[in-house]
Amino acid sequence: MKYAAIQNYINGQFISSSSDRMLDVISPVDGSHLSTVPLSNNQDLDAAVQAAKVAFPIWSRTPIKERVQVFFRYKALLEKNLKELALLVQEENGKTYDEAVAEIEKGAELSEFACSLPQLIPGEVLEVSRGVECRTEHVPLGVVASIVPFNFPSMVPNWTIPNAIALGNCMIIKPSEKVPLSVGRLADLLQEAGLPAGVFNIVHGDGDVVNAICDHPGIEAVSFVGSTKIAKLVYQRATSTFKRCLALGGAKNHLIVLPDAIPSMTAQNITASMAGCAGQRCMAASAMVAVGPVDHIIEKLCEEAQKVVPGKNLGAVINRASKERIERYITEAESQGAKVLVDGRSPKVEGKENGTYVGPTVIDYVRPDMAIAQEEIFGPVISIMRTNTVDEALAIENANPYGNAASVFTQNGGMARYVMDKASAGMVGVNVGVPVPREPFSFGGWNESRFGVGDITGKSSIEFWTKLKKSTTKWNPEAGINWMS
Incomplete structure (x- = not known):
């Protein structure tokens, strides 16, 4: 001891x-x-x-x-x-x-x-x-x-x-x-x-x-x-x-990504939000809602996620029970038809074999009715749901029972304002993965x-x-x- x-x-x-x-x-x-x-x-x-x-x-x-x-x-x-x-x-x-x-x-x-x-x-x-x-x-x-x-x-x-x-x-x-x-x-x-x-x-x-x-x-x-x-x-x-x-x-924080979003900035911000503090924060990006043709941004997101290495620039989750629970969500989503693009299950961390690590995980083609899309994972996992319109994306965001954070990634100011007005969350962001206000603005x-x-x-x-x-x-x-x- x-x-x-x-x-x-x-x-x-x-x-x-x-x-x-x-x-x-x-x-x-x-x-x-x-x-x-x-x-x-x-x-x-x-x-x-x-x-x-x-x-x-x-x-x-x-x-x-x-x-x-x-x-x-x-x-x-x-x-x-x-x-x-x-x-x-x-x-x-x-x-x-x-x-x-x-x-x-x-x-x-x-x-x-x-x-x-x-x-x-x-x-x-x-x-x-x-x-x-x-x-x-x-x-x-x-x-x-x-x-x-x-x-x-x-x-x-x-x-x-x-x-x-x-x-x-x-x-x-x-x-x-x-x-x-x-x-x-x-x-x-x-x-x-x-x-x-x-x-x-x-x-x-x-x-x-x-x-x-x-x-x-x-x-x-x-x-x-x-x-x-x-x-x-x-x-x-x-x-x-x-x-x-x-x-x-x-929380179940939704990041709505539009095709005109800057790929590198968007991918970096989403990765940092998803994997920061091993995803163990109530402001972590947990669900990405892709609007229209954003495959080029998803590819960049996968590249950024693979730069996050457990034991180096990614910390552990709190205990073995959390690790097992997070990995169960990933396995269940995969069995239900989602596609695991970056798989963080059971990583090997040299010299820390008894640590409790989950690697960054990117899952595509997640349906809104899946547990991984609805429940708080509290791990370095991002679930991607695909829609054709911003209103469809907002319907997914509004339907979730939580309301901590929501962000939109776009270069269109009018569209950003539209999402900010209609998102059902107490803290909203534009091109920001973790829209936590600084003091003196309050958290809630x-x-x-x-x-x-x-x-x-x-x-x-x-x-x-x-x-x-x-x-x-x-x-x-x-x-x-x-x-x-």
């Missing part, structure tokens, strides 16, 4: 769980044993909630201009420790080093945005009647929780940590039990940046802790990122106890990719992590009595 047994982080200290249930943490890179993680219980969660409740009165009354100073320092610490943090992400998640670096850099960008919050949430004041003023201000909720997935061990936690805490809340985070190491290092850096004890806490565990978070009366709001199946359950359970909840689910999909109101990052997150207080004041008795009195 490379690392010491993982502990919870409560009230500024790493402490052992009161549970004796443990889970091995295995690196998907080479199958090595990294550590063990506790599957915590209600007693552990209660301790974290209590620590956060004790810290909340002082932290919430600290002026926001002072609170964000923590995140100025935290951003600098992320950058200072970038290499170490990236190597840790690579080790526990399996992505390439360059992808892990990009993840840490995005965390720094998210922290930078949090530092701008004092300029974004000043209250409004208006003299509504002679001598009478109305005022609004954003007030923190209290103790909040964030449940995060395995695919971005550092970045997705930073979707919520900086904004929620800078806005005055105290947080409990539940990392994925598959990748529990990175969040512990973030706790170290937050403490080094000057965050008071109890403001940020970590409780490790599995579904039992997720349910306990949804049920706990001391938690005011829950954010979740994961599969749509679990997102629905979390949203239903959390809101049934009258909590705020924003639960982000899965539609339909069954998101449950709840608002987005998880950017300006939209302010409404989720705060409540609005409205005050009316009158100081001059000579103003008289009117309907405002």
Whole structure:
């Protein structure tokens, strides 16, 4: 075991769980044993909630201009420790080093945005009647929780940590039990940046802790990122106890390719979107809808896909179960008549034979009714469906239940606008494989990719992590009595 047994982080200290249930943490890179993680219980969660409740009165009354100073320092610490943090992400998640670096850099960008919050949430004041003023201000909720997935061990936690805490809340985070190491290092850096004890806490565990978070009366709001199946359950359970909840689910992102698209740019962008982070991201290109004669672009796509080599510029998928599930989708589609143009099943990675890799896979002549065309694969696989018109392509995109992302590849501005207007997705792109907006624009999909109101990052997150207080004041008795009195 490379690392010491993982502990919870409560009230500024790493402490052992009161549970004796443990889970091995295995690196998907080479199958090595990294550590063990506790599957915590209600007693552990209660301790974290209590620590956060004790810290909340002082932290919430600290002026926001002072609170964000923590995140100025935290951003600098992320950058200072970038290499170490990236190597840790690579080790526990399996992505390439360059992808892990990009993840840490995005965390720094998210922290930078949090530092701008004092300029974004000043209250409004208006003299509504002679001598009478109305005022609004954003007030923190209290103790909040964030449940995060395995695919971005550092970045997705930073979707919520900086904004929620800078806005005055105290947080409990539940990392994925598959990748529990990175969040512990973030706790170290937050403490080094000057965050008071109890403001940020970590409780490790599995579904039992997720349910306990949804049920706990001391938690005011829950954010979740994961599969749509679990997102629905979390949203239903959390809101049934009258909590705020924003639960982000899965996706099936469609890239509509027109014949006039630039072949090299299109192929490079689709390949990067499909294979980046081994396809384990909710913004990955999963379905390409080819409109008319685009064989020249598909040929170029296959050439680009073959440049992506497992173990070199393509990372591993998270575990053996994921590898087997992804490869089953490919085999099933092939048996149903689809044509595998680039086959990534069972690649050999020298020196990493125990790693869990799937090579880039391009499948043509996929029908919309096939499972591979409808379900989230979460692997480096692109399914090509063929249509004759843009409206047919949009019908396929609109019929899918998800709504994270959609892109169109074309040089026709009018056609691009047409697709952007009609695509049923919260994030759309033109000639962009991964249309994720940069800060201060927020991240969030539609339909069954998101449950709840608002987005998880950017300006939209302010409404989720705060409540609005409205005050009316009158100081001059000579103003008289009117309907405002």
